[in-house]
Amino acid sequence: MYQTINTTIENNTLFIYINRPDKMNALNQQVMAELALAIDEVYKNQEIKSAVITGTGEKAFVAGADISEFLRLSPQQAVELANKGHMIFKRIEDSPKPIIAAVNGFALGGGCELAMACHFRIAATNAKFGQPEVNLGIIPGYGGTQRLTALIGKGKAMELMMTADMINAQDALQWGLVNHVVAPEELLTKAKEILAKIHAKAPLAIARVIKCTNGAIDKDIDGYELEINEFGACFSTKDMQEGAAAFIEKRPASFIGE
Template sequence: MYQTLSTQLENGILTITINRPEKMNALNQQVLADLALAVDEIYSNRDIKGAIITGAGEKAFVAGADISEFLTLSDKQGEELAKKGHVIFQRIESSPKPIIAAVNGFALGGGCELAMACHFRIASDNAKFGQPEVNLGLIPGYGGTQRLTQLIGKGKALELMMTGDMINATEAQAWGLVNHVLKPEELLPKAIAILQKIKTKAPLAIARVIKCANAATDKDQDGFELELKEFGACFATKDLQEGAAAFVQKRAPNFTGE
């Protein structure tokens, strides 16, 4: 089904591996097309409760974009390429099901942008993050100027984007870019464990948490007003009735997403 991805669905968790290790899993137009299909599958397949995005091999999550594709692009074509990335990464960020980036090495340029589009990031202790586009006469084009600023603050984001420097996993965690830093062999088990815990919660509530949290950085939405509406909407769900009853009866809830 995919030319540049390998996928595995187990116990409701879809693991998406960007599989171009010979190119350090660099993003090209085929990877973007395959990611778009995989994200569609996350949205539409009821058996998928959450997803992990990672990279093949031990060196790179995604080490950037495939620069060879840039050499022949006009300004308009460059803008169109960026639009494709924006659409796909926005779909990841807006997914009603949790998507975790398991960053297992270099996450540079478009790779850092892909990781930031996920709901949160965990990293192996050999991971490195950066937006080195200025070294090529470029800027981040897949939402990186916005998401990096939102996640770590304007001053740090500007320093990283203007110097092109990389930071290691420990620095990324200290700056708020990464939630957990682990040994490489612990990375995927940790991501799976987090998603297994989230799977036990009410799926409609999880989707509403994602929606409201995203509104906090959306200038076109009033996040507080959205929270009021989404909180109220929970009271029309069977999941709330089940959760409240289970709490009173001192038992584990059985949520159905209704």
């Protein structure tokens, strides 16, 4: 089905591998199109409760965009390309099911933007992050200026994007860009461990946490009002009744996503 990504489902998690190791898993239009299809599968397939995005090989998560495609773009075509990228990454960000980036190497340019579109990030010790677009006379085009600023703050984001420097996994952890740093061989194990905890929670509540947390950085949304309304909506669910009953009865809850 796919030529530039691989997918497997394990324990209700869809693992998406960007699979262009000879190109350091660089994003081209075909990768983006196939990634969009995989994300559609996350939304539609009831068997899937979460997803992990990572790269094939040991060197790169995604080392950037395929620059060879840029050379023939007009300004209008570049806008269209950026719009497509924004739409796909927003679908990742807005997914009602958790999507984790397991960063197994270089996450530069579009790769860093892809990682930031995920709900949170786990990095291998050899991971490197950066937005080096100014080296090419351009800027991040898939939401990087916005998400990087939201994650690490304006000052650090400005410096990172204007110098085109890379930061290592430990700096990324200290700056708040990633949640955990683990040995490369433990990367997917850590993702599975976290997702096992999330899978045990109420799926509709998880979806509402994602929606409201994203609302905190959406200038068009009153995040507090959104939270109030989503809190109220939880009380119409069977899972809320089950969760409250399980708490009172001192037993594990059994959620059904209704």
